[in-house]
Amino acid sequence: MANRIIVALLAVGLTAASWPIAAAAETFRLTAAAGHPTTLHLIGVFKDFFIPEVDRRLAAAGGKHTITWNQAWGGSLVKFDGVLEAVEQGIIDIGWVGTLFEEAKLPLHSVTYVTPFAADDLGAVINSVHALHDRIPALRRQWDKYNQIYLGSTGVDTYHLYTSFPIATLDDLRGKRLGTPGTVANFLRGSGAVAVSSPIPEFYNSLKTGVYQGVVTFFSAAGPNKLVEVAPHVTLVGIGAMYVGGFTINKQTFNRLPPEVQKIFLEVGAEYTARTIKVQNEAAETARGQMQKAGAKFSTLKPEERARWIASMPNLAREWASRLEAQGLPANAVLKAYLDELRARGQKPARDWDK
Template structure:
């Protein structure tokens, strides 16, 4: 009888996985932008405390080394830094790393789809979960998508001259980031590549006459001082990047640790989106109080801009398809998902 009892106990012991030993994880976080930007702040504000609390439930602890503002990687170099193992987790910026995260830039080729930052973030996150074509690029570059999509609020036009019709843009130099420069096709404006770190001085010194920018960055950047005419065209909310992890490191983590980091990413996404939604309304109000002239473009102007644009999305998708990157599939899947969620694009970029 005793032998049977011992045998049963041994069998049960084999059937139940042994609890993981307590560990102290050391994690370096990297972001090229400084923590003044909300997509960096989400790490100390939400990601770190959530991961720490979740790991503590299993007896683990974690030590974070926060390397922001170019301390370890410049903007657009985060993915390479994580891939090389110099950081375990980074803010991988698809907008500034289009060669490696090509299909992730789908929203920047599809303006005038939706100004809802929460919706864009939810759809992009779901695409990463459901579409192998969406995560293919991460695997090819030795990293893993872990969430917290960085959505950018509705892009608008800020200029040093009033805009009452699209004709006012003729010959004007307008700066835009990355693929957003394509949005200026058909407007008569001259597109110039630019970014948030240089906008203020280059408008002030006459390098260009305006920028395509979002309210939550325009206020802290004080762009209303040099470009006081704000015209809201509803160019749309965009997706710029996400948190990614070094694949070898990630694969070596116990299951509960991976779950903790994913929980941290979800908390960061919610914190970021909520803070962004509040910030947009406040930013527009404060810029108006500071003397900016804020105008809502008429439906005629918005449709005129949208219809006059080249369909850069189709060209972008075809070129990537030829490289073995499934951009046409992602383009149609994204557009279908946005329409199904209630978005009303001014143009169906995937169907033309």
């Protein structure tokens, strides 16, 4: 798949814009940035793998071209919700764009957040979305619209419930307030719980002060944020792993790189995707172990209660697709292709959102 992506990108003339290609050896100065710190695994992998791996391959190719990197992580140059615009305008050359923060501009990339309970397997989810960039040209066109080229995909492990009270049945959620960032609120529709919009960094204090009585999040966020200190009941429900965005490069920056350097960027971008899946899964397991040692009370929602929750939800995907189709976007095609990709990878969505 990675080779098809590379060939497709190089074939559409991305190497032949108005920028001259230097025949002689050249040093390129590039700024890579993110609104999140490197402690977030998908940012850390870019810093610790993508950048040194690009440098290594350039050196292995003879060292004709080199890159001087300016790295600006943790919002030191651009905030988490301003990366798309910063890459578009060339304020930075490369950045991590959280598509969950850019739903208005990148609506097709929200497909995983409108198909909950589809797959817990992070690799299947991320590789499916990555494959959609081959199958559905509109996905790449959305990046192109904002003057950037897609390098690699990222996601988070499956969502569960972390509460100050035990959950045995769906009825235990009725009327309870749960913190949810952005579109995660959709997951609670039909559950009887009340979604309270809140970013992950606010979870701990808001739980401690009673702003809400639980949160919907994933192991690799709950563990490091010590949420079980204030929400010790962890109910495993498997809402699903989610695609959250990816690294992109400014189109003019990419076009002024020699073809052999472009190829390296695209190849390493594909490998970065695979590396983040591995690291994220490892982080989730580590976090689970930390929570168990901290005294978390783990339980699993009974299958019949989980099925009841899923059946009580409106068809989020169809609502989303109808809205985007009215705007001329091929949301139905994206929805079907995504679920087909999951099924082809052995996943069995608990609800056929495309039916």
